[in-house]
Amino acid sequence: xxxxxxxxxxxxxxxxxxxxxxxxxxxxxxxxxxxxxxxxxxxxxxxxxxxxxxxxxxxxxxxxxxxxxxxxxxxxxxxxxxxxxxxxxxxxxxxxxxxxxxxxxxxxxxxxxxxxxxxxxxxxxxxxxxxxxxxxxxxxxxxxxxxxxxxxxxxxxxxxxxxxxxxxxxxxxxxxxxxxxxxxxxxxxxxxxxxxxxxxxxxxxxxxxxxxxxxxxxxxxxxxxxxxxxxxxxxxxxxxxxxxxxxxxxxxxxxxxxxxxxxxxxxxxxxxxxxxxxxxxxxxxxxxxxxxxxxxxxxxxxxxxxxxxxxxxxxxxxxxxxxxxxxxxxxxxxxxxxxxxxxxxxxxxxxxxxxxxxxxxxxxxxxxxxxx
Amino acid sequence: xxxxxxxxxxxxxxxxxxxxxxxxxxxxxxxxxxxxxxxxxxxxxxxxxxxxxxxxxxxxxxxxxxxxxxxxxxxxxxxxxxxxxxxxxxxxxxxxxxxxxxxxxxxxxxxxxxxxxxxxxxxxxxxxxxxxxxxxxxxxxxxxxxxxxxxxxxxxxxxxxxxxxxxxxxxxxxxxxxxxxxxxxxxxxxxxxxxxxxxxxxxxxxxxxxxxxxxxxxxxxxxxxxxxxxxxxxxxxxxxxxxxxxxxxxxxxxxxxxxxxxxxxxxxx
Ligand SMILES: C[S@@+](CC[C@H](N)C(=O)[O-])C[C@H]1O[C@@H](n2cnc3c(N)ncnc32)[C@H](O)[C@@H]1O
Numbered sequence: 113x114x115x116x117x118x119x120x121x122x123x124x125x126x127x128x129x130x131x132x133x134x135x136x137x138x139x140x141x142x143x144x145x146x147x148x149x150x151x152x153x154x155x156x157x158x159x160x161x162x163x164x165x166x167x168x169x170x171x172x173x174x175x176x177x178x179x180x181x182x183x184x185x186x187x188x189x190x191x192x193x194x195x196x197x198x199x200x201x202x203x204x205x206x207x208x209x210x211x212x213x214x215x216x217x218x219x220x221x222x223x224x225x226x227x228x229x230x231x232x233x234x235x236x237x238x239x240x241x242x243x244x245x246x247x248x249x250x251x252x253x254x255x256x257x258x259x260x261x262x263x264x265x266x267x268x269x270x271x272x273x274x275x276x277x278x279x280x281x282x283x284x285x286x287x288x289x290x291x292x293x294x295x296x297x298x299x300x301x302x303x304x305x306x307x308x309x310x311x312x313x314x315x316x317x318x319x320x321x322x323x324x325x326x327x328x329x330x331x332x333x334x335x336x337x338x339x340x341x342x343x344x345x346x347x348x349x350x351x352x353x354x355x356x357x358x359x360x361x362x363x364x365x366x367x368x369x370x371x372x373x374x375x376x377x378x379x380x381x382x383x384x385x386x387x388x389x390x391x392x393x394x395x396x397x398x399x400x401x402x403x404x405x406x407x408x409x410x411x412x413x414x415x416x417x418x419x420x421x422x423x424x425x426x427x428x429x430x431x432x433x434x435x436x437x438x439x440x441x442x443x444x445x446x447x448x449x450x451x452x453x454x455x456x457x458x459x460x461x462x463x464x465x466x467x468x469x470x471x472x473x474x475x476x477x478x479x480x481x482x483x484x
Numbered sequence: 485x486x487x488x489x490x491x492x493x494x495x496x497x498x499x500x501x502x503x504x505x506x507x508x509x510x511x512x513x514x515x516x517x518x519x520x521x522x523x524x525x526x527x528x529x530x531x532x533x534x535x536x537x538x539x540x541x542x543x544x545x546x547x548x549x550x551x552x553x554x555x556x557x558x559x560x561x562x563x564x565x566x567x568x569x570x571x572x573x574x575x576x577x578x579x580x581x582x583x584x585x586x587x588x589x590x591x592x593x594x595x596x597x598x599x600x601x602x603x604x605x606x607x608x609x610x611x612x613x614x615x616x617x618x619x620x621x622x623x624x625x626x627x628x629x630x631x632x633x634x635x636x637x638x639x640x641x642x643x644x645x646x647x648x649x650x651x652x653x654x655x656x657x658x659x660x661x662x663x664x665x666x667x668x669x670x671x672x673x674x675x676x677x678x679x680x681x682x683x684x685x686x687x688x689x690x691x692x693x694x695x696x697x698x699x700x701x702x703x704x705x706x707x708x709x710x711x712x713x714x715x716x717x718x719x720x721x722x723x724x725x726x727x728x729x730x731x732x733x734x735x736x737x738x739x740x741x742x743x744x745x746x747x748x749x750x751x752x753x
Contacts, residue, residue: 133688137688144688145687145688145689145723145724146687146724146728148686148688149683149686149687149724149728149732152686153686153732153735154735154738154739237727237730237731239731239734239735239738467728468728468731468732468735469727469728469731
């Protein structure tokens with residue numbers, strides 16, 4: 113029968129696990145067994161609170177023991193705040209490290225986060241699940257369930273009043289929705305190359321955000337190839353979110369359908385870093401001078417994370433004359449260490465690594481600022 | 485009720501003739517201390533006058549015949565008062581059967597002391613379990629003897645559970661019969677075995693051997709997976725924190741419950 117014929121010796125999920133065992137045991141060392149067990153166990157969700165909903169969903173969830181993690185943070189100062197992020201564009205090598213010597217560093221304003229984003233989670237070790245969200249009297253859903261760590265890139269993007277924002281790879285729209293919760297965006301460009309996924313995103317937005325906020329004057333949804341953005345709209349956006357396609361580690365271990373590790377997608381998988389680099393570069397070009405770009409993935413892979421960012425910084429300078437500064441996100445990691453487990457000592461960017469008691473992530477993110 | 489005392493006995497020397505009911509003096513005669521005798525007398529008081537009361541004596545006899553001393557006998561009966569209701573011929577059959585299964589002196593006493601319930605189990609049930617272990621699980625005669633000696637409770641374990649546990653360890657963990665016997669697998673519940681194994685497996689520390697019995701990593705021995713208490717297991721074998729294992733156990737319990745429910749729904753359809 114057909115099943116027997118098409119069945120391969122190793123399912124894609126097994127291939128993914130073999131690949132991760134080989135690469136991550138080297139990359140994460142002693143941490144890998146623990147991360148591995150977390151990745152293979154039930155993940156946790158966060159409830160991104162919908163500020164457009166009229167019900168007091170937050171109180172309801174809090175009564176069940178949830179906490180809004182962005183407000184449930186550690187505030188005491190820690191040593192890494194004293195470190196000044198280096199200006200990568202001014203260095204010879206493209207290897208980026210963080211300089212420690214600037215005496216003015218302590219006067220830097222603390223890391224600013226996007227306002228109004230609320231995401232409720234059950235405490236560490238609590239495995240309670242969320243119920244599906246209910247609509248309010250206007251049909252607006254109370255919360256959107258997503259990996260709570262996926263909210264971090266949106267917080268880190270630091271959206272401010274009136275900002276022109278681009279979400280380059282947006283579908284299915286979890287992060288778009290989080291960005292909209294700030295209620296401070298001037299104009300939001302939402303893009304994803306996949307037409308079917310863009311239409312899903314449209315439906316998501318419609319069930320969470322009232323029509324007036326989705327009008328043409330506030331929001332534009334497109335299905336372009338994001339790598340071409342630099343050719344269309346350069347030097348435009350105050351904030352750019354580049355949430356690239358990646359090996360989606362958790363998904364690849366769990367679902368054989370549509371798995372990037374299946375044999376017939378090997379080429380596509382190998383080309384991912386290239387595509388990621390092109391998307392990040394396009395995002396960098398789309399940002400205005402002084403604008404900020406946030407690169408994020410949901411993989412632990414160094415090749416898709418650090419290496420892509422390093423290469424992008426280098427290429428932006430060499431080929432486009434764009435100089436970038438790496439914004440130190442370690443204060444953010446410190447702030448939210450109660451909710452998430454972060455990888456220690458990452459030379460560039462921060463990464464949430466799954467832990468079975470705080471089973472969020474993986475999420476890698478790195479923030480860049482375009483210099484004038 | 486009238487309490488017989490030592491005094492009665494002196495007045496009534498004929499009571500040394502055929503005893504069919506337990507009395508304090510007869511217990512003392514058998515070698516129990518006064519306080520042991522009183523406790524046992526108390527314990528059997530509920531039986532007095534019923535048809536089973538006459539078995540009490542044969543029970544004691546049977547246990548003494550096995551070579552157990554009075555204090556072991558008392559402990560055994562405390563652990564398993566059901567033994568008072570077993571008839572003489574049942575004892576003979578059951579003990580005879582255990583001898584036939586290779587549980588000779590020493591082992592036999594040990595099994596009965598540890599797990600007196602085994603003498604309440606009909607010969608037919610034990611035979612069926614043995615048949616199952618030999619024919620379905622392919623344990624050798626000697627292995628079955630060892631299994632019964634080390635984990636006599638298998639005779640009363642639910643057949644489905646037993647079969648599932650065997651298959652789980654044989655197929656999922658790739659472990660042969662000899663190692664199962666050596667590690668006293670059947671002393672542990674399916675949940676314990678499965679939980680520790682899955683934890684190791686998800687951490688990348690255990691692999692199901694392929695058809696040739698090969699693995700890419702060296703699996704820990706079944707014995708070291710099962711035998712240690714939780715803390716030692718976590719530090720020596722799993723290399724994980726107590727928090728991780730505690731959350732994992734809760735996740736697994738929910739996962740299995742949902743699997744069962746799903747299975748139930750499918751069967752109901
Ligand atoms: C990780 S997902 C984005 C998830 C989304 N930001 C969210 O939070 O819901 C990556 C997306 O990139 C899109 N994509 C892939 N190649 C692209 C390209 N060349 N240009 C734009 N989007 C692309 C995929 O369709 C996919 O939806």
